[in-house]
Amino acid sequence: MRLRKKPHIDEKLQAFADFVTVGDVAPIVKDPSRKLCVEVGTGKGDFIAQIAERNPQIDFVGMEVEATVVLAAARKVREKNLRNVRLLVCDVNKIAEIFSEHAVDRLYINFCDPWPKKRHAKRRLTYVNFLELYRKILARDGEIFFKTDNRALFDFSLEQFAAAGMTVRDVTNDLHANEPADNIRTEYETKFSSQGVPINFCVARFTNG
Numbered sequence: 001m002r003l004r005k006k007p008h009i010d011e012k013l014q015a016f017a018d019f020v021t022v023g024d025v026a027p028i029v030k031d032p033s034r035k036l037c038v039e040v041g042t043g044k045g046d047f048i049a050q051i052a053e054r055n056p057q058i059d060f061v062g063m064e065v066e067a068t069v070v071l072a073a074a075r076k077v078r079e080k081n082l083r084n085v086r087l088l089v090c091d092v093n094k095i096a097e098i099f100s101e102h103a104v105d106r107l108y109i110n111f112c113d114p115w116p117k118k119r120h121a122k123r124r125l126t127y128v129n130f131l132e133l134y135r136k137i138l139a140r141d142g143e144i145f146f147k148t149d150n151r152a153l154f155d156f157s158l159e160q161f162a163a164a165g166m167t168v169r170d171v172t173n174d175l176h177a178n179e180p181a182d183n184i185r186t187e188y189e190t191k192f193s194s195q196g197v198p199i200n201f202c203v204a205r206f207t208n209g
């Protein structure tokens with residue numbers, strides 16, 4: 001998703017400064033009495049706003065590099081008056097600087113950019129280098145929930161999960177054939193599903209901590 005940079009976007013985000021951070025992100029201190037879930041590549045925030053609304057007892061952090069789409073996400077969070085969401089305008093490659101070791105209970109990767117050219121494979125958010133960052137911040141029993149429309153990216157990701165010593169469960173190449181009642185559709189999921197594109201899904205976890 002690449003949008004034209006709108007003017008004064010950072011000033012507009014200032015109106016949401018109570019839960020949106022732009023630029024250098026200070027480490028996030030987990031509330032030990034609450035679970036902490038992170039979504040990487042949050043986009044316009046359909047998913048994080050819905051899941052946070054359904055789970056007020058859990059804290060959610062969305063990481064998204066494009067300020068323009070964070071503004072759309074911030075408006076949804078404000079509209080629902082959610083107190084359990086923080087949005088960070090930053091690159092996922094900073095994730096291990098933001099969360100302390102094993103602080104994150106669950107990571108969501110929803111429809112990350114597929115970067116189809118082989119020479120760009122390292123940019124995919126399921127590339128093994130990213131998995132090594134996720135390993136640091138995920139709780140010992142933490143899991144990665146991964147969805148994509150892109151079959152080639154999905155197959156690549158399963159290989160990366162295996163290479164990182166992860167196990168996978170609930171693997172499907174057509175999530176909506178038997179859609180779980182608690183599935184929350186993202187913007188991209190809604191779009192691809194309406195075009196008849198099947199959605200791939202799995203849950204991955206590290207076996208060796």
Ligand SMILES: C[S@@+](CC[C@H](N)C(=O)[O-])C[C@H]1O[C@@H](n2cnc3c(N)ncnc32)[C@H](O)[C@@H]1O
Pocket residue numbers: 001040041042043044063064065066069090091092093110111112113186187188189
């Ligand atoms: C294809 S969109 C999917 C958006 C949303 N998750 C959904 O499912 O509808 C991918 C999003 O990931 C963001 N993104 C890509 N690489 C990123 C990175 N390294 N760090 C943070 N965000 C990233 C893009 O800006 C874009 O908004």
